[in-house]
Amino acid sequence: MSRTAALERRLGHRFADRSLLERALTHRSRGAENNERLEFLGDGVLGCAVAEELYRRFPLLSEGKLTRLRASVVREEALAQIAAGLGVGELLLRGEGEPVPRPSMLADAMEAVFGAVFVDGGYAAARQAVLAALGEHIAGLDPEHVAKDPKTRLQELLQGAHRPLPEYQVRSVQGAAHQQSFEVECVLPDTGVRATGKGGSRQKAEQDAAQEVLRRLDGE
């Protein structure tokens, strides 16, 4: 039995060309033959299959809510968790500098696997694999209670009160490329309320800072 048999069974797709799946399970830390191009393709395939499923499953939902649902389904943390559950972490080939697969590596490999199924079996096979992996998660979504992200909530709160939008400023960036740590300050220009957030990307640090400002506004 091949080492990928269990994953193929779980995705409902038996590869005609198994080298595609092996490629999808090879992180760039392993060398030039890696899963990055398949990840690019899989990102598009995943976005389309999830959009189709949400469109069909929630026929009365607005475009705005559908967009938020999709973002919640395909976000890195969610994909990494799904990938871990499918055993992608154990299968992922990586360089010696990467003893433990990071969440971003798992999420990228998950997308690459969908891309590989697409190349091997076409859109229908890829859609089936996406639903095999994410269908349960999608079925459990409550469309009326998709959490908006903190930046969006803060912006809507301020717009609703006719107040100026928050300003975000990068305070510091540390670490080498691909492993940077950002510190961002969020300031409300009219009241001067401010808070600092941290994260592995500027976007995440901004969300963290917005969350903290929301907390302070709640306390007012």
Next chain:
Amino acid sequence: MSRTAALERRLGHRFADRSLLERALTHRSRGAENNERLEFLGDGVLGCAVAEELYRRFPLLSEGKLTRLRASVVREEALAQIAAGLGVGELLLRGEGEPVPRPSMLADAMEAVFGAVFVDGGYAAARQAVLAALGEHIAGLDPEHVAKDPKTRLQELLQGAHRPLPEYQVRSVQGAAHQQSFEVECVLPDTGVRATGKGGSRQKAEQDAAQEVLRRLDGE
């Protein structure tokens, strides 16, 4: 002959359910029955079909370059131009407050049309329609000369010089929702070089400011 016959011919898809196409050609200013949900779906379909085409057409291109190419193909201005060329502007149903279709309306309708083809005929039909509309544009791409956007270029320039990243701050927001005008300042924290940019979105104003900073750095 139906009013959409020419568009259907150009896209290579004859609708079994023409009401789908009519829906795709109805802007929300016309009422509750509009193209927004189909636009959501079409955005995913377009992203997937373009990713597939780029993946196959440029087998040696890196993920980073593929991502930039895709962004250049699906950006609003490009889609609006394609839609105008296909006659979508003349077909677009809209409310009386919208005598002339704006570029964003054309781009959204183009996506909605791809979504409608997908619902009517499946992925293969939608892919064919995307290529009928965008294939010539994609074939003309020079993968080695995709212009990076100004923010990316500025960031890479600074990172290459081991300098801190630029900071962007919203200076003012004017106008009602959906027609806002943003003024953003871009500052280089180490040297204090700064410039102001304007645009119809925060993102566009940031790009404009980054472009101006690049211009000043070029002059140094």
